[in-house]
């Protein structure tokens with residue numbers, strides 16, 4: 001069971017670090033604001049992207065089969081995986097067929113979701129993450145805390161320390177240029193000595209049977225071009241109908257993610273290069289189930305830009321790890337309960353429902369509305385603590401009866417006025433830990449109104 | 459114009475002067491205001507905590523009290539949003555979303571107020587409540603790429619003497635969030651402290667908002683730390 005509140009409280013023990021984390025991500029949000037502000041038709045573009053995704057989800061089976069057909073004609077080997085295990089087994093099967101001992105892997109949230117790395121490592125295959133952020137996290141034996149910026153929770157000094165211990169950079173060195181160059185040299189070696197490449201997929205186009213991969217470091221291309229076996233892993237929701245739709249998403253993706261106009265590398269792959277193999281694995285892993293939930297299906301429109309994390313005032317002040325799920329932040333909080341409601345039932349409550357995520361989302365997912373709806377599911381299915389449940393039942397009763405409401409209100413105000421402070425600010429008064437309780441006036445508004453407008457003091 | 463005043467439960471019990479200011483200003487703008495005496499709460503506190511199903515009675519009390527009226531006004535964006543989204547009027551051709559107004563929304567859209575009586579000589583910081591801003595669209599949030607405007611800011615600029623102070627993160631959430639304030643205490647408090655600091659950095663004297671619930675949370679922090687910053691509901695500022 002993930003207890004977000006507890007994890008968040010631990011994160012907040014170090015206030016200076018919380019401030020640093022908040023400001024770092026806010027800076028990314030501001031870059032997004034600037035970049036999106038340069039597109040006069042930004043809101044129309046979001047609407048269009050949302051519409052294309054809605055349409056695609058309504059005919060997902062049709063487009064997936066069209067993709068399979070076209071991709072196969074192009075010479076791509078297409079596989080289907082019903083869940084994470086089937087996906088991992090398929091990857092292993094392909095790798096074993098080629099006697100692969102070591103792979104280079106560019107960023108793929110899907111393989112994180114399927115826990116591919118530990119699976120392959122157990123089978124004796126070494127996995128080298130080649131995205132800089134992911135490599136940092138891997139060398140630190142940590143997990144990503146953000147889907148676009150996996151190592152955003154680490155300061156450059158901490159990265160320097162990890163690199164010193166693992167790849168031999170100078171002790172105490174924290175200059176980002178120096179560290180990046182060291183990582184580059186280190187990764188070059190990995191690219192040259194690996195046996196296969198694994199990548200994620202940002203978009204798969206039904207019409208052409210091609211896939212598109214976006215990176216800033218060119219590491220996916222390095223893998224693809226140096227290896228003779230390339231496995232591209234994708235969730236089935238990554239499909240878009242036509243090549244002409246790509247422009248809509250590419251214009252939104254990088255601007256929303258980091259405030260860049262476009263990712264540095266946008267690679268279009270349509271067929272394997274000569275003498276090599278290109279495999280695409282289409283993974284379901286709970287997506288069809290989510291598609292079958294009318295209230296939550298449009299969470300599958302997500303293009304994994306990370307903007308909802310950068311904008312979320314709670315994510316910025318609790319860190320990605322506090323969500324305890326592969327995908328953190330607002331989108332993670334509506335996807336994870338779909339996999340395991342009991343385990344992730346605290347995530348929909350890690351929000352004030354401020355709605356910033358829904359307004360920032362380039363594909364207009366109504367994230368905060370879905371958070372609200374997951375809360376109702378959690379409440380109805382008994383995933384909320386008994387004490388809270390009893391309190392809510394009581395409130396339901398109070399507000400259900402005007403007479404009882406007035407009585408309870410009067411009693412509460414009177415009691416609070418006469419109670420000594422140390423009774424009020426006791427251990428169980430969580431509100432009062434850092435906040436004073438509100439004033440407790442003698443009169444309610446209704447009392448005032450009766451006296452002053454109806455001329456009756458009752 | 460005849461309007462019904464919907465006073466959220468916590469304003470009725472804890473901040474009666476806010477409802478008085480709302481009532482007085484509506485009256486001085488020429489409205490005949492009724493206060494249905496058996497109103498309680500819209501049910502939001504339970505619903506946001508995942509217990510919409512125990513709020514059915516509260517909702518029917520709301521309907522009993524207000525269904526009669528064509529204009530219903532409340533000094534809270536959050537409660538109004540909840541009514542819009544979750545309380546179904548018995549006659550579907552008269553949905554509450556057409557009839558229930560947040561106070562500033564009513565002044566701007568229905569009364570089309572062009573000037574306000576009196577003056578208020580202070581440096582004012584406006585806390586845009588999320589449910590008002592992004593829920594009721596009382597303004598354009600900073601995420602959207604649309605021509606900026608804000609109904610509460612516009613009304614404040616109408617008030618003589620008000621110096622409206624620009625803030626750095628002018629529409630970031632204060633961290634109240636209903637039961638969130640207690641169940642996620644650490645983050646809630648941190649968010650509140652950060653909002654307050656933004657106002658202090660810009661030398662605000664009076665922090666105002668369309669929602670008293672945000673202000674209850676912020677004022678709790680302000681009072682505990684003895685910070686020299688006053689909070690007032692926007693109805694009090696506009697009526698001042």
Ligand code: SF4
Nearest residue numbers: 302303305306308361
């Ligand atoms: S939910 Fe929207 S904002 Fe969040 S990662 Fe997905 S596309 Fe981006």
